[in-house]
Structures are given as structure tokens and as C-alpha cells.
Amino acid sequence: MKKLLFLLLFSNITISQNTFNTENFSVSNSDIELNTFKQDTTANALVIYEFGNAEIDKKRFNLIFNYQKKVKILNRNGFDKANVSIYLYNSGKNKEKIKNLVATTTNLENGTLRRTNLDASQVFEEKVNANYTIYKFTLPDIKEGSVITYSYTLESPFIYKFQPWYFQEDIPKLYSEYNTSIPGNYNYNIKLVGELPLKANSSQIQKRCIERSNGATADCTVSKYSMENIPAFIEEEYMTAAKNYLSRIEYELKIIKGFDGSVKNITKSWESADVELKYDDNFGKQLKKEKLVKNLIDKESLSLFTNDLDKAKYIFDFVKNNYTWNKYYRIFKDVSLKDIIEEKSGNVAEINLLLYNLLKKHNIKVYPILISTRDNGFVTKLYPVISEFNYIILRAEINGESYFLDATNPSLVFGQIPFECLNEYGREINFEDGSRWVDINLDSYTSSQYNVNININDDNTFSGTVTIIKIGYKALETKKRYRKNETDYLKYYKNTYPDCSFEDLKIEQDDSNNSTFTETFSISAPLTTIGDKIYLDPFIFKFLSKNPLQLNTRTYPVDFGYKDLLIYNIKINTNNKYKILDLPEDKSIQLVGNSGLLVFKNKKEDNLAELYFRTNFKNSIYPTSYYTELKSFFKNMVDIQNNSVFVLQKSN
Known part of the structure; x- marks a missing residue:
């Protein structure tokens, strides 16, 4: 029995030494000793613990917000998290104030913990404009592996907008908790933004939390909200404003009920x-x-x-x-x-x-x-x-x-x-x-269609014609580029594809009320030859330089803005002087619910070879549940584009 008890105690000690202390604000040995975060190896810093409490002062009826934060600096790229800026609002004689600031950096030196406190002389205030001031400080003695902690009290006379709480920021958080106490005579619209689930979401009534000298009283709603294991919010392609998706709680004052029975509507209908x-x-x-x-x-x-x-x-x-x-x-x-x-x-x-x-x-x-x-x-x-x-x-x-x-x-x-x-x-x-x-929303598609016809020449070059038809927003982008420099429009292609020559531009349907833009031009370029073989990259025009989706997890939807169709077709004429040895492998991919499609086909016949590539995003917005699949979809697009090659050999 004693042996079993010893093993259990040893096991608990081992676990505690290999996990960050998310229980409270104090810095533990494990907070200092652990220097990796396996859940997100790209993170430069990590919020171990965050706590906030907001309530209405019972005497002056100001908003009192107490805040605590503990952050682990994982590497040098996380040093910027030691720079803290707090925006303070002021209007006329009323202004927000910071009190009771305590900030400390903890390092492990020679096996012992060394704490360095922020000096008051290192705190600055910078006026932004007539209404905002930034309260700024930088924690001292920052090193790789440091743990920084800071706490303060913010006092605000502006109760019309209760202190919001951001669970998510650009680094991961292990634990974030927000407690509020709101008197019953203040009615707020409360909005939870983002897709991350709350770990705790509870409220209870505290009787007679406010008492006035005239005998009037008010009950308070005391609430607790928390999240844990919160991923970093990293901005990526195909999104609208970040503030649409950052997981947070916001408040807007709706009604004030006076102790005299009066009712004041703050939020309009x-x-x-x-x-x-x-x-x-x-x-x-x-x-x-x-x-x-x-x-x-x-x-x-x-x-x-x-x-x-x-x-x-x-x-x-x-x-x-x-x-x-x-x-x-x-x-x-x-x-x-x-x-x-x-x-x-x-x-x-x-x-x-x-x-x-x-x-x-x-x-x-x-x-x-x-x-x-x-x-x-x-x-x-x-x-x-x-x-x-x-x-x-x-x-x-x-x-x-x-x-x-x-x-x-x-x-x-x-x-x-x-x-x-x-x-x-x-x-x-x-x-x-x-x-x-x-x-x-738009029911119509935005599309790009490339039709390329080339001939293989005797001098190890190819030449041919390209017709590009764009509709909708793709046409709008191209129209802007064309009208910006009509006389030298082909310079865009020359700069993008310097190995190719472009000439004989013709523009069709450049009408101010036509959603289609059609351009045709000639193209020529040298071929890659090794011995008697020619290696031709059929994707003369590249659509993706890399996969635009790179996150491990994404907490906001993929928003293209419109339904998108891409068609790329190239026909290669060898003029009976080359035989076609190898073609890329065909591939077909379909997204869940038939919401997207990728088709890649190749064929050869006598002296002709043809490649057909099509992607079709049938939704303009995809929820987060599609992210992994979309990431794989884009990877296949990039791989097909970058790894396809036609191999031709000179005929006897």
C-alpha cells in the first residue's frame, strides 16, 4: 500500500513538472523549465494564464477592471510580447486611468529563479489624438525562456460599453477566464463572437449587491466565462476582417433603470x-x-x-x-x-x-x-x-x-x-x-479560362497563341490592369514570365458594361532539352506559387467572396517530329457535398498532346469544418501545377 501511494505521488509530481501552471497567476518551476509547446510548434510565445474581473463601483458607479496575465517567451521572436500597450479613452474631463501596475520578469539562472520588477520610470503615456492615450511599458530582462507577469486595475467612467474580453490573440493561450458583476439596473446587450467553445459559462444572482443611502437596492448578475487550449489567431488568405472572428465577449449598454424608477434607453431600435x-x-x-x-x-x-x-x-x-x-x-x-x-x-x-x-x-x-x-x-x-x-x-x-x-x-x-x-x-x-x-451574395460565377495552343519547333523552342477569357471579378482585376497601361499591357506577362516572349495583343469586348474580358496574344519560349528528349512544363501560366492555407487549425471560415471557376487547357502539336513518351497522371478530387471539384486529364493522339485542368469552388464561403479538406485540395492544385511534365523524344 505504501509503495502504491509513493508511485501515485511520484506520478503526480512528474506530471506537474511537465505541464504549465494554468491554475493561477504565480510562476511555477514548470513555467520556467518548459521551453517547448508541442501543441503549436510555430508559437513564439504562449499565454499560460489570463484572468480578468469587471464590476461597477458601488460608490462612484465607475467601471473597475482588474487584469492579470502570465506569458511564456519561447524564443527570440516572442520578445515583442514584453511590449505592452493599453489604450485609454478620454472625453472632456472624463478619462480612463491605470492603477496598481505590477510587472515582473522571471528567469532561471544557475538553477534558481531570478525576478526583475518593472520600474515606474519605465512606464510612459503617449497621446494618440483628442480621445485616446496609450499607456505603454516594456518588461525588463527578457530572454528566451522568460516568464512575464503583469497585473493592473483600469478605472473607467464610461460604463455605456462594459469592458470587453478577448479570449483569442496572435499567440496560443492555455487558460483565459473573465468574471463580471453587473447591477440589475444596467441592461447590456452581450455578444459572444467566434466559433471557439466556452469551458465555463455560468451566471448567478447576488442579492442587494448595491445599496443606496435612500434605501434603494439592486441585485447583481455575477458571471464567469472561461476557455482553455485556445489556438492562436493567425491571419491567412481568403478572410474578411480579423475582428469578425476573434473569440471574445462584447457589451453594449441597452437600458439604464434609475433608482427613482426612471428608464433611459441607450441603444436605439x-x-x-x-x-x-x-x-x-x-x-x-x-x-x-x-x-x-x-x-x-x-x-x-x-x-x-x-x-x-x-x-x-x-x-x-x-x-x-x-x-x-x-x-x-x-x-x-x-x-x-x-x-x-x-x-x-x-x-x-x-x-x-x-x-x-x-x-x-x-x-x-x-x-x-x-x-x-x-x-x-x-x-x-x-x-x-x-x-x-x-x-x-x-x-x-x-x-x-x-x-x-x-x-x-x-x-x-x-x-x-x-x-x-x-x-x-x-x-x-x-x-x-x-x-x-x-x-x-452572388449566384453567378467568377471565372478564368486559358486556352493555349503551341507547336514544337525544330530549334528546340515552342510558339503558339494564348486566349484568356475572364468573367466577373477576375475580369474586373484584368480591366483595371489593362486600362492602367494599355500601350504596354503585355509588360505584366513579360515581368511575370521572363523566359517567354509575348506579342500581338488583341483585346475583345472591352466594353464598360460587359463583365467579360478576352485577350489573345502570341507566345514563344525555349524548351528544356537533355539528349534527344524535350521536357515541357505544360503549365506555362502559374496560378498558385504555394498553398495559401498553411495553418494547423483555422477558427474562421474560408471566404473567397464569390464562386470561382478556373479552366486551363493546352494543346501541343509535335508536327510529327517528336513522339510523346510520358504524360502526367490524371487526377480527380471532389469536396464534401459536391461543393468543389478538381479535374486533371491528359491525353495523346498521334502527334498531339492535350492537358485539361479545372477547379471549381461552388461555394463562396466554406465553414471551418472544411479547412483540412480545402488545405489538401489546394496542395493537390500546387502539386499538379509544379510537378507535371510532358516528355517528348525526337522521331527517327
């Missing part, structure tokens, strides 16, 4: 927000400027159109070709249709609201839509926060069909909006029937 927007100088009043625009377009030109769709396209072309976007958004600031008409240049709101008034003047049913761009993040649907919107597009309704419109870019076609606007949803404003959420 969409009904009240619509009323404010209707009378806003920079928005609602700009929707009623039909008198300003009535003589902008020649009536005789419009009379030539017998249907509303052609008329709407003409008006759209008129605005995008005659008024220039000045690169400012400013959808609720400095918006004046009078100014843009006079100056021929304006911000996003001015250009699209000018289009709105012109369409409405000529009896086209049209609505403005407030949106947030991809890099600006999603807007909350729980309650109206007008400041979260940063862009305006339109929706025209013609013959039962809807068309999203944006006139800021001359390369955009009727019914197309900029890629940055593909951010899932927006708020359509209708002052008669009330505003509503609308999905910003």
Missing part, C-alpha cells in the same frame, strides 16, 4: 435609427435632391430607350464615366450632391447618392444600402450601430429583378459592386416601409 437617418443632413436629406439632378441628363437621349433596364444602364454609365471617386468613404460626413455636381468629384456617398437621385428621378425603383466593407468587419445585427457602416451601395429593382449598383469605379459593370463590398449583408434603407437586412 432600428425604427428610431431610421427616423434619425431620414433627417440627417449627410444622408436622408441627400436622398431628396431630384431637383438638383433633373437637367443633368439629356432627355432626348433617355427617350431612345424603350425599357427601364436599358435606361438604368445608361444612367449608371453616365455617373461612373462623368464623376470621379476621390478615394474617400465618409458616408455620414461632408456629403453634398451640390458639391459633386459642381466639382465632378466626390466621396462614395456622393457618387452613389447622385446615382440614386438620377434613377429615382427617371422612375427607377431604387434603395440605398448601408454596408461595412470586408476589411472594416461585420456590423452587429442585434441593435443599430450606425458608426459601424462605412460604405453605401444601391439596389435597383427592375422588372422583378434586383441589381446591386456602385458607380465609383469605371471598370464596374451594371449589377456589379466592388469586391471589398462582398461582406455578407447590409442594411437597406426604406423610410416608407422600414429598413431591413439584405444578403449581399
Whole structure:
């Protein structure tokens, strides 16, 4: 029995010495001695323990936030985690303050723990603007293997937005816990963002937590939230703003109930927000400027159109070709249709609201839509926060069909909006029937098709023609590049593929209202020869230099913005002077639910060889459950592109 007890104790000691201390803020021997994190070998630093507690001060009714953090520095690339910046908000005489800062670096030296404390002289405050100050400090004596700890109290008079909590950041965390105490007379909208699950999510009522001298009391809701083994949030290709997905808890004050029985609504409803927007100088009043625009377009030109769709396209072309976007958004600031008409240049709101008034003047049913761009993040649907919107597009309704419109870019076609606007949803404003959420999604595909025909020449070169057809957003990108330098457009290909020569460019359908861009040119290049064999890379044009998906795990969806189709077809004529020895191996891959397809086929017949490569992403957004499969899908795309070769031998 004693032997068994000894073994159990020894086992517990061994385990404790090989795991980080995630139980509390104190630095243990294992925190110092362990210098690897097997769950994520790419991590440069690691949050071992994080704790926060927020409550409303019972006397002054300020927000009091206490914070503790313990971080392991795994290597030199993690030294930047010793630089801490805390943003403090101030408005007028009210300001947030930091108190009770304690910061320590712990190192293992000659078998003993050595602690170095932050000196008060190493703390700085930097004014960012009229409303923000950065409280900054750098922990001392940082080395590989250091453990840094710091704690502080933040006091804020701004209780309208309760202290948010970020479970996730750019390094992994082993444990993160947030405790809150909120008096019952403060009603907050609470939003949990991200896909990571909570380990703890509990609440209980604390009776009479606040008592006033007049006998009034309030109960408090005491809550605990925690997560463990939180992966680092690393930004990667095919995503919208990081703040859409960082796992966190956010608060927005909705109602304050006074001890005298009064009720103050802080968060507006969409009904009240619509009323404010209707009378806003920079928005609602700009929707009623039909008198300003009535003589902008020649009536005789419009009379030539017998249907509303052609008329709407003409008006759209008129605005995008005659008024220039000045690169400012400013959808609720400095918006004046009078100014843009006079100056021929304006911000996003001015250009699209000018289009709105012109369409409405000529009896086209049209609505403005407030949106947030991809890099600006999603807007909350729980309650109206007008400041979260940063862009305006339109929706025209013609013959039962809807068309999203944006006139800021001359390369955009009727019914197309900029890629940055593909951010899932927006708020359509209708002052008669009330505003509503609308999905910003596309049923149509964006596609690229490459048709290559080449001949093998006697001088160990190849020559031929290339036709590239692009539709949708791929066409938009190419149109921009072409119009930027029409006279030397082929320079792009020459710089990208320096071993090849490109000549005789022909552009078809370069129409301002055509979503297709077709280019044809001739191509020639030397071949790789070894003895009497020729080695030809059939992928003359490369689509991926590497796999864009590299993470071990990804906690946010893969968002292409649109459905994407790629077709690459090359035909090789050997002119009966070469025989085809080897072709790459065919391959076919299908994503779960038939949501994506890869087809790779090769064939030879007499003196002809042909390669056909196709990828089809049938969804514009794939949830995280698809990540591993998509990562493998892209790997196959890269491998096929980089490892395919045609082997030809001179005929006798």
C-alpha cells in the first residue's frame, strides 16, 4: 500500500513538472523549465494564464477592471510580447486611468529563479489624438525562456460599453477566464463572437449587491466565462476582417433603470435609427435632391430607350464615366450632391447618392444600402450601430429583378459592386416601409479560362497563341490592369514570365458594361532539352506559387467572396517530329457535398498532346469544418501545377 501511494505521488509530481501552471497567476518551476509547446510548434510565445474581473463601483458607479496575465517567451521572436500597450479613452474631463501596475520578469539562472520588477520610470503615456492615450511599458530582462507577469486595475467612467474580453490573440493561450458583476439596473446587450467553445459559462444572482443611502437596492448578475487550449489567431488568405472572428465577449449598454424608477434607453431600435437617418443632413436629406439632378441628363437621349433596364444602364454609365471617386468613404460626413455636381468629384456617398437621385428621378425603383466593407468587419445585427457602416451601395429593382449598383469605379459593370463590398449583408434603407437586412451574395460565377495552343519547333523552342477569357471579378482585376497601361499591357506577362516572349495583343469586348474580358496574344519560349528528349512544363501560366492555407487549425471560415471557376487547357502539336513518351497522371478530387471539384486529364493522339485542368469552388464561403479538406485540395492544385511534365523524344 505504501509503495502504491509513493508511485501515485511520484506520478503526480512528474506530471506537474511537465505541464504549465494554468491554475493561477504565480510562476511555477514548470513555467520556467518548459521551453517547448508541442501543441503549436510555430508559437513564439504562449499565454499560460489570463484572468480578468469587471464590476461597477458601488460608490462612484465607475467601471473597475482588474487584469492579470502570465506569458511564456519561447524564443527570440516572442520578445515583442514584453511590449505592452493599453489604450485609454478620454472625453472632456472624463478619462480612463491605470492603477496598481505590477510587472515582473522571471528567469532561471544557475538553477534558481531570478525576478526583475518593472520600474515606474519605465512606464510612459503617449497621446494618440483628442480621445485616446496609450499607456505603454516594456518588461525588463527578457530572454528566451522568460516568464512575464503583469497585473493592473483600469478605472473607467464610461460604463455605456462594459469592458470587453478577448479570449483569442496572435499567440496560443492555455487558460483565459473573465468574471463580471453587473447591477440589475444596467441592461447590456452581450455578444459572444467566434466559433471557439466556452469551458465555463455560468451566471448567478447576488442579492442587494448595491445599496443606496435612500434605501434603494439592486441585485447583481455575477458571471464567469472561461476557455482553455485556445489556438492562436493567425491571419491567412481568403478572410474578411480579423475582428469578425476573434473569440471574445462584447457589451453594449441597452437600458439604464434609475433608482427613482426612471428608464433611459441607450441603444436605439432600428425604427428610431431610421427616423434619425431620414433627417440627417449627410444622408436622408441627400436622398431628396431630384431637383438638383433633373437637367443633368439629356432627355432626348433617355427617350431612345424603350425599357427601364436599358435606361438604368445608361444612367449608371453616365455617373461612373462623368464623376470621379476621390478615394474617400465618409458616408455620414461632408456629403453634398451640390458639391459633386459642381466639382465632378466626390466621396462614395456622393457618387452613389447622385446615382440614386438620377434613377429615382427617371422612375427607377431604387434603395440605398448601408454596408461595412470586408476589411472594416461585420456590423452587429442585434441593435443599430450606425458608426459601424462605412460604405453605401444601391439596389435597383427592375422588372422583378434586383441589381446591386456602385458607380465609383469605371471598370464596374451594371449589377456589379466592388469586391471589398462582398461582406455578407447590409442594411437597406426604406423610410416608407422600414429598413431591413439584405444578403449581399452572388449566384453567378467568377471565372478564368486559358486556352493555349503551341507547336514544337525544330530549334528546340515552342510558339503558339494564348486566349484568356475572364468573367466577373477576375475580369474586373484584368480591366483595371489593362486600362492602367494599355500601350504596354503585355509588360505584366513579360515581368511575370521572363523566359517567354509575348506579342500581338488583341483585346475583345472591352466594353464598360460587359463583365467579360478576352485577350489573345502570341507566345514563344525555349524548351528544356537533355539528349534527344524535350521536357515541357505544360503549365506555362502559374496560378498558385504555394498553398495559401498553411495553418494547423483555422477558427474562421474560408471566404473567397464569390464562386470561382478556373479552366486551363493546352494543346501541343509535335508536327510529327517528336513522339510523346510520358504524360502526367490524371487526377480527380471532389469536396464534401459536391461543393468543389478538381479535374486533371491528359491525353495523346498521334502527334498531339492535350492537358485539361479545372477547379471549381461552388461555394463562396466554406465553414471551418472544411479547412483540412480545402488545405489538401489546394496542395493537390500546387502539386499538379509544379510537378507535371510532358516528355517528348525526337522521331527517327
